[in-house]
Structures are given as C-alpha cells and as structure tokens.
Amino acid sequence: MMRTRPLKVALLGCGVVGSEVARIMTTHADDLTARIGAPVELAGVAVRRPSKVREGIDPALITTDATALLKRGDIDVVVEVIGGIEPARTLITTAFENGASVVSANKALLAQDGAALHAAAERHGLDLYYEAAVAGAIPLVRPMRESLAGDKINRVMGIVNGTTNFILDKMDSTGAGYQEALDEATALGYAEADPTADVEGYDAAAKAAILAGIAFHTRVRLDDVYREGMTEVSASDFASAKRMGCTIKLLAILERAADGESVTARVHPAMIPLTHPLASVREAYNAVFVEAEAAGRLMFYGPGAGGSPTASAVLGDLVAVCRNKLAEATGPGESAYTQLPVSPMGEVVTRYHISLDVADKPGVLAQVATTFAEHGVSIDTVRQQGRPDGAGSEASLVVVTHRAPDAALTGTVEALRKLDTVRGVASIMRVEGE
Template sequence: MVRSRPLKVALLGCGVVGSQVARLMTTHADDLAARIGAPVELAGVAVRRPAKVRGDLPPGLVTTDAAGLVGRGDIDVVVELIGGIEPARSLITAAFENGAGVVTANKALLAQDGPTLHAAAAAHGADLYFEASVAGAIPLLRPLRESLAGDTVNRVLGIVNGTTNFILDRMDSTGASYGDALEEATALGYAEADPTADVEGFDAAAKAAILSGIAFHSRVALDDVHREGITEVTAADIASARRMGCTVKLLAICERAQDGRSVTARVHPAMIPLTHPLASVREAYNAVFVEAEAAGQLMFYGPGAGGVPTASAVLGDLVAACRNKIGGGRGPGESAYAALPVGPMGEVVTRYHISLDVSDKPGVLAQVATVFAGQGVSIDTVRQTGKDGEAQLVVVTHRAPDAALVATVEALRRLDSVHGVASIMRVEGE
C-alpha cells in the first residue's frame, strides 16, 4: 500500500548525472512510489547556472540557493551531485543537521572526509548512501557492505576508471600512441578537457580508498593510496606485454597482508595475463574482482560512468533512503572496527617487468644480474635485443617486495653500462 504524503527530494546539481536522475524520477514515478511505499517528489534542484540546466524541468524547481534548499526543513533526502569538496561537504552536513538522508556520488569528498561525514550522519540518525561513487551502475559497494558482511575479503582488484581503460585498450587493439588514444577519448566524451584526474590516477585512487575502507573495515584515506598514472605507458610497454601474453590495465588493488595485520591500497598500470577476467574488459567499461575467504572469487562488471548508468545507482540509493524514512530505520553506517593500519608500498610483493637501455658488450648481463641478486630479487626471464653497440634488456622478476625493486633500480642506474631505465611495470593477476 502506498501512503499519500510524498517524500521530498532535493537535488544538488543537474549536469550529466543530475539531469538523468531528475528525468528518471519523473518517468518512473509510479514504479518508485510502489517500491518505496510513498510518492517521491522532486522538491527543488540547486544549480550554479540556471541557463545551463539540462533536461526539461519546471522553472519553479530550479534555484541557485543550494543552502536554502537543503535548509528548508521539509526535505527528506538530499541527492548531492555537484562534486568536489566545498560546498558539497557543508551542504551534506547541513542536510544531516536538518534530519535529511543523503545520497552522493562524490568519491573525492568520501575519500578525503569519509569518517567525518559518517560521524555526522550517525550523530543525527541520518543515512549516507554512496553506491554511485565507485564504478557507476555496477552494484559493488552494497554487496561489499551487506552481502559479504559475514565473510572476510582479502583482495579487491579492479578497473575503476573508464577513461584510462579506453585509452589503454585503444593503444593495445589499434597500436595508437598514448596521445592519439587520449585525443580519441576526448572526442568521444570519455575524457574531460583536463584529463589529469583520470590519467594521473587520482580518480581511481579515491575509489580505491573507498573500496579499501569497506572491504577491510578500516579507515583508508586518499593519501594512504599509492598512485601512478598512465601517462608514461608507451607503445613499447604494450608490445612487451603482448609478447608475455599480457595486456596493460590501470588497476586499483586493495589487499589484506598475509598475516592479516595491515592493508595496502595502490593504483598503477600493470601487465595482467590475457587469461585473467579483467584482461577482456574493453573500451570504457569497469570491472572489479573480489577475493573473499568463503565466497571465493567474484567479479562485478558493467558501465562505470555515464549519465544514465550512474543515475541508476543513485536511484537505487534513493529508494533505500526513502524506505528508511518511512520505516524509521537507518542504513549501514561506517564499519571501521578492524582499524587495520595501512602498510607502506615498500611491503607490497609482486612481479616486475623492467626495460633497460644498456651497452651491447660482453659482461653487461652479468653485471645486471649481480645487482638483482644483491637486492634479493630473483630473475625469471631475460630478453635482449641489440644493434650498433646499444641494446635493450628486458627483465621479468619473480615476486619481490617493492622496496627491494626500488633499491635494485637505484643500483642499476649507477652502472656505467646502463644508459637508462626505460620503463618499470608490475605484473599482476597471476
């Protein structure tokens, strides 16, 4: 049975995602009312530039006074889609203080101030939902928070940025350079005019912080995440990966230490075998591989961005928040009871692919091998090509701590016979 009094929703932001949320709330109004148990009414839409509002909204709904909309007192749920740190943080906090639940897709704010927001929500008995902050439409955070609540997650490995996946996929499938692939991504709308947040790994790092916190029941901040982007990935790296039966992906990797006493979170390009499920994720799609003790290996796949897919995740959270308003309950809050420390990147153990420019003369390979042995890094394979006194040496190691690899590279750079370290890339997913 549907009650008559509508639940009132304030929408902050009406861009690519916000406009689709407003549209779906209108076109699916009857279904939403049936699923929630009450009609849902869009009470107002706050924007900075009313002239640029997307979609067909009644003029009376649009306002530039976001604070006034949130502070009306009759708002049940605030949907925050403006992004950034401020004024989003202040508006979300004000929503809690006025008794409203909050649905947000703001990964940057959650990665930076998640604990503060969770505390404010708990203090006012309000909801904080954020499924759309990671991997767009893919149901991922709710399964981690709820479906796997009785399990122990040991590793989360994923492609969580569609822009970089599109670029790397184009470099692999068409032989395009990084610059050409980025230009195509921009033309198709996958990359922003300023792509820094995507290509330098900031976007994926924020998502890794959120995933780590939920998966390991510990607080992981953006600054705790080791971050490398894809701007240094070359056609030679792509070709070398192909020769190894691998492809290159920008991965977010969140791991529990083997002794269970710490966690690590990192974002960087890596070679993964073509046999791994993530290797087949093409174009701008996202996919996340979860490894849990009881459930085993799970994979979540789908569109990781875009107005309609992300709006789908927002509406799922909106339904949950509205149901809680009717029933008097509250959704899951922050779970940080484990309080596991974040270990340094130097403790991460993986394999490495190192490309060196060296002199093409006898004894060089022995010198290089001695450096690796001196740091306790075992060599798996070596490939050398040379011409006119110059050579390229490609070394693939066995698993070793990151700190040992860093020390090895520093020692290699001191050798007269090593003219340069062309590239270093980790090998994951084996």
C-alpha cells in the same frame, strides 16, 4: 499500505548526472512509488547557473541558494551530485543537521572525509549512501557493505576508471600511442578537456580508498593510497606485454596482509595475463574482482561512468534510503572496527617487468644480474635484443623478476642507474593477477 504524503527530495547539481536523475524521477514516478511505498517528489534543484534551460524540470524548482533549500524543514532526502570538496561537504553536513538523509556520488569527498560524514549521519540517525561514487552503474558498494558483510574480503583488484581503460584498450588493440589514444577518447567524450584526474590515477585512487575502507572495515584515506599514472605507458610496453601473454591495465589493488595485521592500497598500471578476467574488459567499461574467504572469487562488471549509468546507481540508493525513511530505520553506516594500519608501498610484494637500455658488449648481463642479486630480487627471465644506435651499439634488456618487495625493486633500479653499462631504465611495470 501506501503512504500518500510524498517523500521530498532536494537535488544538488543538475549537470549530466543530475539532469538524468531528475528525468528518471519524473518518467518512472509510478514505478518508484510502487517500489518505495510512497510517492517521491522533486522539491528543489540547486544549481550555479539558473538561466540554463533544463528540459523536463519545472523552472520553479530551480534555485541558486542550496543552503536555503536544505533548511526548508520538509526535505527527506538530499541527492548530491555536485562533486568536489566544497561546497559539497558543508551542504551534506547541513542536510544532516536538518533531518535529511543523503545520497552522494562524490568519490573525492568520501575518500577524503568519509569518516566525518559517516559520523555526522550516525549522530543524526540518518543514512549516507554512495553507490554511484565507485564504478558507476555496477552494483559494488552495497554488495560489499551488505551481501559480503558476513565474509572476510582479502583482496580487491579492479579497473575503476573508464577513461584510462579506453585509452589503454586502444593502445593495445590498434597499436596507437598514448597521445593518439587520448585524443580519440577526448573526441568521443570519454576524456575531459583536462584528463589529469583520470590519467594520473587520482580518480581511481579516490575510489580505491572508499573500497578499501569497506572491504577491510578500516579507515583508508586518499593519502593512504599509492598512486601512479599511466601517461608513461608506451607501445613498446604493450609489445613486451604481448610477448608475455599479457595486456596492460590501470588497476586499483587492495590487499589484506597475510598475517591480517595490515592492508595496502595502490593504483598503478600493471601487466596482467590474457587469461585473467580483467584482461578482457574493453573500452570504457569497469570491472572489479573481489576475493573473499568464503564466497571465493567474484567479478562485478559494467559501464563505470556516464549520465545514465551513474543516475541508475543514484536512483537505487534513493529507493533504499526512502524505504529506510518509511521504516524509521537506517541502513549500514561506517564499519571501521578493525583499525588496521595501511602499509607503505615499499612492503608490497609482486613481480616486475623492467626494460633497460644497455651497452651491447660482453659482461653486461652478468653485471645486471649481480645487481638484482645484491638487492635480494630474483630474476625469472631475461630477454636481450641488440639494435644499432649510430655511433656505437646498444641493446634492449628486458628482465622479469620473481615476487619481491617494492622497496627491494626500487633499490635495484637505483643501483642499475649508476652502472656505466646501463644507458637508461626505459620502463618499470608490475606484473599482477597471476
């Protein structure tokens, strides 16, 4: 039977995502009522700038006192789209203390304090849902938490930041340099005025921490994720990638060790073969490749950011949480029973593409090859190309290795930099997805 008393929702934040959530709640009210089994009412909207005109939202719902809104005593669900650590953390905790379940899109907070927030939700018998925190509209968190709950996930590899994928795609398809591609992304609204969080990998690392925790049933914090940005990726890197039949993507890679006793989590640019499904992900789209023991390989693809896609994920969580409220139940909480340690980056094993500027004279190749061998890194292919440098001559030496530990490669590069014949290490890039 349909319940007549509405479920009351407090919205924290009314920017691009929040305003879209409010719009959908209003325009799709009848559908939401039918899907949930009760009406859903927007009971209040907490903002920082109350004077701003917010089309379609009753001005009487606007407040700057988020704490008072949460403490009213009649709020059933809180939707948090403020972002950042504070005041979001305190407000979410206040919501739980006052009997409200929470839907959040806050990847930074969940990556840093997800365990504490899950514990607070469980202590009060409430829900914490956050589909919108990772990969926008793409259904990913709930399939991993629920649909694959009976399976064993061994690896997750994906493009989880639309801004960086747009930039790298433009560099690949048009030959543009990094700054030119970034300027285009900014002009089109894909990049913020300060793109640091995106291009230096902080955004992707927060999402990687959340996904690793879900995939491996262990706690992975933001500090556990190795992070490397993509600002140093150059047109020459793309040219080398094309010669190898590859392209370059900023990837989040989460892996369970072969012995099952540890996990790794990392974010960095990497070359991937054009035959890999992730290689065809264009512009600002996201895609995540999940490898599970029983299900095999699964790929989730779609728009990873923007007001409407993110609001879609928020509304999906809202429907689920409201249904749980009516059933007087809760959905899945944190699953961290494995307590697996997160191994350092030095233990990660993969292939590498190294570009060196060397003296163009006999014996250099042998000297470089010996350095790799001394550090236990096996060479797969070498390509050398001479070029005049005015006063003398230089050569570009490109080495692609077999699989080796990251620590061994780091030691190799440090030794190469000390060789008199090596003028510089122009580029180091991992090769993934083979």
